Amino acid sequence: MPESPAPLWEPSEETVRRAHVTAFQEFLTRRTGATFSAYRDLWKWSTKDLDGFWGAVWDFYGLDVLFGPHGRVLAEERMPGSTWFPEVAVNYAEYVVSRGPDQAVAIVGAGEDGRVVELTWRELRGQVASLSAWLRERGVGRGDRVIGYLPNIPEAVVAMLATAAVGAVWASVGQDYAPHAVGDRMGPLGATVLVTADGYRYAGREVDRAGAVREVVGQLPTVTDVLVVGRLGAEQLEVPGTATHDWAEVVAGEVKPSFERVGFDDPLWVLFSSGTTGRPKGLVQSHGGILVEELKLLGLHLDIGPADRLFWFTSPSWVMWNIQASALATGASILCYDGAPAHPDARRLWRLAAEHRVTVFGSSPGYLEASRGTGLEPAAELDLSALRSMACTGAPISPSTHAWAVESSGGLPLYSMSGGTDICSGFCGGVPTVPIWPGELSVRNLGVAMDAWDEQGEPVREQVGELVMTRPLPSMPIRFWDDPAGSRYRESYFETYPGVWRHGDWITITARDSVVIHGRSDATLNRHGIRMGTADIYNAIEHLPEVAESLVLGVEEPDGGYWMPLFVVLADPAASLDEELRDRIRDAIRAHASPRHVPDEIVQVAGIPHTRTGKRLEVPLKRLMQGADPARVVQPAALDDPALLEPFLALARERRGR
Structure with a gap:
């Protein structure tokens, strides 16, 4: 392929010095004596010594302090079906809610109508404790399912964490989904508790979902309890045939926190594929796998830590909602926005980033292209002085839109990421110590043994190939829901190259180890x-x-x-x-x-x-x-x-x- 133009962005010496990934490298040097002259060396080590790398992530982020020494790391390596950290007992929610001081803000909820709510870490811990106690009173425990039909509001994050706290399995979709689409996804789970809201606001109007909630419950015969967040100021929503409860009453009061520790590979949540071509796949991911993967992705690649606030425009239907919620594990705060991205105009999300002192702003190439098309110049029009970086995912970004985002933000880095719901993370993206080239993803992510293969299964460089992963990742699905023999799982990723994950993207890995995404290989x-x-x-x-x-x-x-x-x-x-x-x-x-x-x-x-x-x-x-x-x-x-x-x-x- 032709030579790429000059980098859009290059890190300063100060940026490199202060990066979390630099601190991680220094930690590794003290731990092992190894030194890494460049990111590529660190990546190579991280994919060759999976035990050493993931064990280091465990200790670097203090998981050993809460859950003890990690013991064996990759006890059995095979795809699918690897066994990770078999000697530890963990709880995703226990770690997440422990990460911030009482009075600091953990979650900001911003509504389209201008309403803002803030939840401190103390309030977050209290609400998770109260809701998890309420779930236990209803017999919900390890392996049971709780489902959410909710807007992108702080209550959705609390509900997910409370579900994880009792060892149950969470699944959610946004309230824009029609009832039958909810039934298609949630019906097989056999959940007994539904957490929902009476409606939401979008593009300047109130959307009453009371009728939709009743239809959803009609398709979920196992649901016995419905917990309702009042959003529209109407009377308490009642759902015939169930016990209906008010959110505010359930999370009030003081309850001692209690967490059910489970195996590293125990199920945390079920995420769903898009379902555009048939029955959505229910991707089951684990407590421990998600915890170490998100700490790596958010902490080392997106450089997020306790001083940060992450805002990603997303929905409880999309994997980025789960990733944003997981940013709490780094000690950062998050901003949840319930509303339309371009109401009243394309400045909406940029304005939220400015008003709430966001430090890392995530969106999609489509939103950035729409912003560019309106002639918007964010840094010139808004106070983005708190913003340190941007990220985008969901589709390949064009070189010109990539350049516009960097230039119009005042020279901030925009990390393009490519991954999937399948792994709740990225295969490749950026890191604050490596330059960014237009339309390219700067690096293959740490711990991800990603490559480009030709049809014969041989690695290729500077030419197109299939995106493959040759070694396991902790956040890979532990299974698909309702796939007891594992046949659908194997057919989805492992038929083309046995024992090797084929993701279905068509990519080029350049001579400098950056990645270009060309689109779906089947397209x-x-x-x-x-x-x-x-x-x-x-x-x-x-x-x-x-x-x-x-x-x-x-x-x-x-x-x-x-x-x-x-x-x-x-x-x-x-x-x-x-x-x-x-x-x-x-x-x-x-x-x-x-x-x-x-x-x-x-x-x-x-x-x-x-x-x-x-x-x-x-x-x-x-x-x-x-x-x-x-x-x-x-x-x-x-x-x-x-x-x-x-x-x-x-x-x-x-x-x-x-």
């Missing part, structure tokens, strides 16, 4: 034997002001043909796609991507369908165009706007009728 454009990622096409045309968003498909046809349509959303909804703009789009792709990947057709659409976490619906739409049954390849309830599917369904029907 790869493979024309005339020449492969290109979908992100390369998007990056080629994103500078055209008339184009707001695009989606490209590479459709293999039964007769051996290959059809490559490009769908575009115009920045002006009233405009029409004319031949002059089509020509400029083709020219941009020829010049900035590849002359062999100029689309066969360019089609104007009103909008691009996304998953609820903002990913373009590339693979399901490709399968639709290949003639697959829509009911088998796409679930409308898993989309941000199901109505946007219709033009694609119509085109697929038209193609089948030819």
Whole structure:
């Protein structure tokens, strides 16, 4: 691949000196005598000596003080099915709530209506203690399930921690999910307690969810108790057939904290895949695995510690909610925002970051692109003096948007991250001691034996390959829910390369060890034997002001043909796609991507369908165009706007009728 431009950002000597990862390296030198001249050396050691690395994370973050010596680390190495830290008993919540002083703020809740609530560490500990005692009174204990149907509010974090405190298993979705979509995910869990709210506020309006809550409970016959957070000021929500309880009453009072210590690999929570192509996968992750992984990700890579405040725009449906909540484990505070990201305008999230003295701000490439499109200059318009860094994930970021974010924030680093719900973390991202290049992820993350492989299973550099992980990670799913034989788990990651995790992303690892994400490997454009990622096409045309968003498909046809349509959303909804703009789009792709990947057709659409976490619906739409049954390849309830599917369904029907 061509030489990359100069770095967007480089760390100062002071930044390197003060970084938590530098302190970790110094800790390792004192512990082992080893020295590391560069981050790459540290990464290599961390992936070769998994016992040494993860044992050091345990001790560096004081887990030994609370839970004792770690003993054996990786007792059995195999994928899937590794055994981690078999000699310890832990509790995720016990560690998390111990991390801050009584009077310091732990959680800030900001509503779209301007209401702000603050929960101190003492209040957090008290509410977790009260709620966990209430759960025990209802017979909830180790291995039982508690589910949340909640907005992004502090109460959701408290409920998750209280569930973990009693050794039960947490699962949640946001209240924007329709009741049947909640039932699809939560039904198999057999939970007895539902924590919910009567509604939320979004884009300037109140959204009453009382009826939806009743429908949800109707689909969950095992639920006997419903705990309700009053958000809209209405009368207490009652759910027929259950005992309904008021949140404020349950968390009031003084209760002595009590934590059920469990095995390192005991289940902590269930996260769900997007479910766009079928039944969502329930990914079960462990107390200990999540604890050590999030301390590494948030502490060493995002450089978060007790002096920080993390704000990530997210929802209880998305893995970033779990990651943000886990930032409490570093001693940092977090900001939970319940509302629309662009109401009344695209400055909303930036304004929240300024008002609440956020030090680390996380969002998505889509939000950053939208901010850029409005002409926003955050550092010039707002007081971002507290902000130290930014991060984004969810999709590849274009080099130009990456550059805009760094420049318009006053030269702050923007760490692009790539990982997945599957591991509740990142495979690759950034670290404050390594430069950042536009559109690239600076490093492979510590402890992640990540590589790029060709079809023969050989490592490749400076050329595209499959993202694989060759050694286990503590936060990998311990299993899928409702998959007793483990067949669905193995099929999802281990069929292509036995014993090696294939994630399904198409990447390039550069000569300087940075990573470029090209998109999903099953959405790869493979024309005339020449492969290109979908992100390369998007990056080629994103500078055209008339184009707001695009989606490209590479459709293999039964007769051996290959059809490559490009769908575009115009920045002006009233405009029409004319031949002059089509020509400029083709020219941009020829010049900035590849002359062999100029689309066969360019089609104007009103909008691009996304998953609820903002990913373009590339693979399901490709399968639709290949003639697959829509009911088998796409679930409308898993989309941000199901109505946007219709033009694609119509085109697929038209193609089948030819």
